[in-house]
Amino acid sequence: GQQVMQIPQYQHVQEGEDFTTYCNSSTTLSNIQWYKQRPGGHPVFLIQLVKSGEVKKQKRLTFQFGEAKKNSSLHITATQTTDVGTYFCAGPANSGYSTLTFGKGTMLLVSP
């Protein structure tokens, strides 16, 4: 079945360092979404990428969608303690409708 894989599973950085998480799908995606879940919280939508090779920025966060629309990345420049959380990528499930297949997420810890 469809799989969405993320690496790394976990990363611990010092405040001010950069961070990148990678997402790979076993199938071509029509779009990819990124969510953030703070510790003890729930996933919150960050962004959706639709076009091949698309790059979008949100302040210190840069999101990319691969040319083949099977991979994506999230890069955070100069991390802050507020960036702590788990970042999930998600793509439309083969079964369609509103169903998303989520990666297992990358947990980011930031030490001050």
Added chain:
Amino acid sequence: KAGVTQTPRYLIKTRGQQVTLSCSPISGHRSVSWYQQTPGQGLQFLFEYFSETQRNKGNFPGRFSGRQFSNSRSEMNVSTLELGDSALYLCASSHGRSSGANVLTFGAGSRLTVL
């Protein structure tokens, strides 16, 4: 506008019991999806309801069921609880109009502990 509301937020049950969780979506959203989140398995899709009809179902046993009411509120039920059902159950609402492109708004979740 109000977000997605889930109740109860926390509950403890014993093996063999059953549980019902409730979800009120964002006003105007007709799609409600349920996900189970565990440390080992991540976010796993349970089912999706749209206009009172289940239109998608994940790979969970029949002990997991749900329904949606005419006001789009949804409930999920787990019968004959097992220890492995301990998890955070997340409800997410969306417009549900665009297949594959709907953005999900999650509720705070219902944390179920089975003893």
